[in-house]
Amino acid sequence: MIDSGYVVGVIAAMGLVTFALRAVPFVGAQWLQKHPIVQRLGEFLPLAIMTLLLVHSVTGAALEHPGGPWPELLAVALVVFLQWRSRNALLSIVLGTCVYVLMRNPGLGWLTELF
């Protein structure tokens, strides 16, 4: 069980930071426009951070089980392909997760014969 007091602290910090960011233009719009570095980071970081979170969230599992990182690579590639083509987040997530779970649970192999 994760310590609740610690999580409350995290929630308070995240809530304050998020509110502060959303409030910045209402307090100092001009300051923002004067700083190209803020705009450059705003342009660069979101994609970089999402990529990092993606890689980080699969690395643990990919190194953990024998047989190499192939299930993770395949499933991520599938989600990226589906999302790029369909733009349907729910479809991409559900299909990608199902395929990954099938690959990780050999006992469910009989299911694949249905396709």
Add this chain to the structure above:
Amino acid sequence: MTNKTISAHDPCVNGWSVLALTAPIAMGYIPLGTVFGFLFVQAGAAWWLAILTSVFVFAGASQYMMIPMVAAGLSVGTIALATLIVNLRHVFYGLSLLKKFPQGSLLRWYMVFALTDETYSVLTTIPESTSHKQMALVALLNHMWWVLGTVIGAVIGAQAQLALAGLDFVLAALFAVLTVEQWRTKKTPAPLWVALAAYAVAHLLAAKHALVISIVLSIVAGMLWQPKSVAVGEVHND
């Protein structure tokens, strides 16, 4: 999260059409809130903390990011910094809504608080004649959809046992979806390649702290980065 364009050319927006405006958002927020609540509780936190997070943070991507970080016991400061980075884009949302929002009231600050990607997309497309109360109602309804989803997920998560290996891939799948959506809006995939390289380096240096190190490396790269052509906005720094 999901990119849905809402068109509302009806000059008279009443309570019901406000509900209709937020319906596509409800379709995204309720299932994604459910996934958040479920994973948060499965990671080992109390169910009411999941709801508290959705009420007081109300920012999808950073709430998902928070799950592995809290599970790993990272410091509050580190998580706050990561939140700052992931939500940095919100800094630009208010700019186009400065005049639309009510002046100097509690309502104004609630709307500032609730300004998510999706609420922003609705509020910037509804007609000029929309009253402040109706705009606040859009924000409030979206907030409620997100909390409702979280409650459902937290309740399921508190009862279910993860019997299948790899079900937590749902989080990676969500990050993959968000990566694709970020990639789509960018003129160059450079941040993606920089992030991959940064993570590889960080993992070699110290696998345990790979995420924090690679975030710092990416910030440094982002500050040094010079877009070939002038990117979004009028940035005159060449």
